[in-house]
Amino acid sequence: AQKVTQAQTEISVVEKEDVTLDCVYETRDTTYYLFWYKQPPSGELVFLIRRNSFDEQNEISGRYSWNFQKSTSSFNFTITASQVVDSAVYFCAGFGVSNYQLIWGAGTKLIIKP
């Protein structure tokens, strides 16, 4: 069975702090895809990134960066110099080629205090 674990239910930091959200994807597939989505209070799920299991390069996009470790199937998300607008629920999801379905984590609620 495939499973996505986001161990942090809620994180609260003060603005400008760096924060890392954890995600672990359990699968027997050697080929799989990992995603991060952001859900602000408005409700819409906003796609942030997609990563293939065979591409272990880390990725940076502005204040966002992602660290993929295939050995542990972890795909962590770091926000540098956090801002109040980063407050949202962040979801990690995984897609294994044997399952053919996107599996979602429970989400991490991120609160950025001014």
Next chain:
Amino acid sequence: ETGVTQTPRHLVMGMTNKKSLKCEQHLGHNAMYWYKQSAKKPLELMFVYNFKEQTENNSVPSRFSPECPNSSHLFLHLHTLQPEDSALYLCASSQLDRVGQETQYFGPGTRLLVL
């Protein structure tokens, strides 16, 4: 225009009412999805349509009836709902490739309250 639109954004209905949720995607995708998001619960996949054919139905009660007349439009018909059906209903679309992998793009959702 935004990629995936949903109407209405908010809906309050009684248990005896019949209503429909509408989703439209402007991304040229070939697959569409309905998800349910309840408070304190994980995102639940309800239905998947691939090239207008329903390929997934995750044991959803028959009071929820999907309809996909074409690859751009998806409806969720609601009748005799229960209070526990109150949730955020999200529509998504994606372009399935040969592997079947996709990036799903979501609409803003419909917040449904059943009284």
